[in-house]
Amino acid sequence: MxxxxxxxxxxxxxxxxxxxxxxxxxxxxxxxxxxxxxxxxxxxxxxxxxxxxxxxxxxxxxxxxxxxxxxxxxxxxxxxxxxxxxxxxxxxxxxxxxxxxxxxxxxxxxxxxxxxxxxxxxxxxxxxxxxxxxxxxxxxxxxxxxxxxxxxxxxxxxxxxxxxxxxxxxxxLPPRDLRAGYAEVVKYGLIDDPEFFAWCEGNAAALLAGDPDARAYAIAHAVAAKARIVGADERETTGTRALLNLGHTFGHALEAEAGFSDRLLHGEGVAAGMALAYGFSAAQGLAPVADAERVAAHLRAVGLPDSAASAGIDANGTALVAHMLHDKKMDAGTLPFLLTRGIGRTYLDKTVDLDAVAAYLDAQRR
Incomplete structure (x- = not known):
């Protein structure tokens, strides 16, 4: 215990x-x-x-x-x-x-x-x-x-x-639901723990296959990480807790396009959203392209979507950004994004150009 x-x-x-x-x-x-x-x-x-x-x-x-x-x-x-x-x-x-x-x-x-x-x-x-x-x-x-x-x-x-x-x-738990939940496990490595992300790369298959030790370790590690962040910023007032939303701005837009239905589970949306956050960061010159590719490759390897297309969403960038404007993180008309400077280096950016986000999403459709 x-x-x-x-x-x-x-x-x-x-x-x-x-x-x-x-x-x-x-x-x-x-x-x-x-x-x-x-x-x-x-x-x-x-x-x-x-x-x-x-x-x-x-x-x-x-x-x-x-x-x-x-x-x-x-x-x-x-x-x-x-x-x-x-x-x-x-x-x-x-x-x-x-x-x-x-x-x-x-x-x-x-x-x-x-x-x-x-x-x-x-x-x-x-x-x-x-x-x-x-x-x-x-x-x-x-x-x-x-x-x-x-x-x-x-x-x-x-x-x-x-x-x-x-x-x-x-x-x-059905395998699809288990995979969707795994997106929230690997998220903690992508936020600020590159060593845990490396652990996930080596142990995700065992965790999803039912290995009790891998599951127990992953759950305890993730809970401890969340407890630390929540303890520092319970009501998301300092920006620390906002880090837990990595992938959610993109992901919620995908979920909204899917009608918040079983067509796209929440964890699947988060997985695609994290890949998009890393991809957008790399496209803007903020993060190494190799890190974005590594994240996308890992999500694909465990059977999770790494793009809007692989999540079954065929909406243009303008439509997806329109969904984002309803995000609860909107602040004085500005939408903060969780972006990254590399694996384990997530940060909150309040200066993101939504036109650039729409253009990036459109580019992913080609």
């Missing part, structure tokens, strides 16, 4: 990483139950893990009530948020209670947002069941839903009380 502390003063919490930990979750959750029934929010794809969690809670003397939602990005909506909050209120959830979010990034984001508002803020626990959620979205307190204008544009910072990660649940 590995425990990573997210140090945020009064809002600090632990991320517990333990193989087989889902079956022992009752020991961690019983102290948060206050002798009351705990609500578990999950989706249809996670029902087998729901049974394991409820059995663990029952063994610890904790009653539970499950709310099962439809899977997919479509659940990160106003309609589902309203239905969920009404259901939690029907269950009598109090401000001092903790709701359990069991699932991937969609469930974690949705439940966290609902709990940020319910009774003006109740507690919640993240129990992530996808690689993407385990290494990224379950840690750090960003919660949101999608709107017609774009992805994650309505939300709140609301930290969980605890994050429980069981790497063994990844054994049931």
């Amino acid at each position: 590995t425990t990573v502390r997210v140090a945020l003063g009064a809002r600090s919490y632990d991320v517990v990483i333990e193989a087989g930990g889902l079956a022992r979750a009752g020991a961690w959750l019983q102290p948060l139950s206050r002798g009351r029934t705990m609500a578990i929010v999950t989706d249809e794809n996670v029902r087998p893990h729901l049974a394991t969690l409820q059995t663990a809670l029952n063994a610890a003397g904790v009653a539970s009530e499950a709310i099962v939602l439809p899977p997919g990005e479509g659940s990160k909506s106003w309609a589902t948020l309203e239905a969920l909050t009404d259901r939690l209120l029907d269950l009598g959830v109090e401000r001092g209670d903790h709701v359990i979010a069991l699932g991937g990034g969609v469930i974690g984001d949705l439940v966290g947002f609902a709990c940020s508002m319910l009774k003006r803020g109740c507690g919640f626990v993240q129990v992530p069941t996808t690689l993407l959620a385990q290494v990224d979205s379950s840690v750090g307190g960003k919660t949101a839903i999608n709107t017609r204008a774009g992805k994650n544009l309505v939300g709140a910072f609301h930290q969980p009380a605890l994050v429980l990660i069981d790497p063994q649940v990844l054994d049931t």
Whole structure:
């Protein structure tokens, strides 16, 4: 078992990483139950893990009530948020209670947002069941839903009380979802850790094939990296936390063009977005071309897209930049970009010419 502390003063919490930990979750959750029934929010794809969690809670003397939602990005909506909050209120959830979010990034984001508002803020626990959620979205307190204008544009910072990660649940994850989650693993190497990127190049195949040691190492390393960044800049006010958005400006534009659907998973969009960020940086003379090619080659090697075309998107640069203008990082009419000076040397650039971005994207279509 590995425990990573997210140090945020009064809002600090632990991320517990333990193989087989889902079956022992009752020991961690019983102290948060206050002798009351705990609500578990999950989706249809996670029902087998729901049974394991409820059995663990029952063994610890904790009653539970499950709310099962439809899977997919479509659940990160106003309609589902309203239905969920009404259901939690029907269950009598109090401000001092903790709701359990069991699932991937969609469930974690949705439940966290609902709990940020319910009774003006109740507690919640993240129990992530996808690689993407385990290494990224379950840690750090960003919660949101999608709107017609774009992805994650309505939300709140609301930290969980605890994050429980069981790497063994990844054994049931479809290969495509596992690869999509891997994009958020390798991201940490590309941000500021070239040694970890080199580790990823040598160990990604084993991780994706199910090697438990590779998975445990990657998850613990990624969580520790995110905890460090979040601890330094919880609400993205200094620019440090913005580094975690590497690939997301390009990637969210691709997702928007795909209608925020299973046509392009979030991690796939991030992968293509990171390759585009590196490629654009190289095209602008900011980063070595060899580094951009190395990143793209690695993403291709693990079966992830490294361009808009390989992500199945055939939109011109103007259309993609139009999506970017809805990015939540817009500041006084300026869109900051995460660019790079080389592998592990990501930085925030507030001077990017959007016409140059559109021209670069158009050039990639030829």
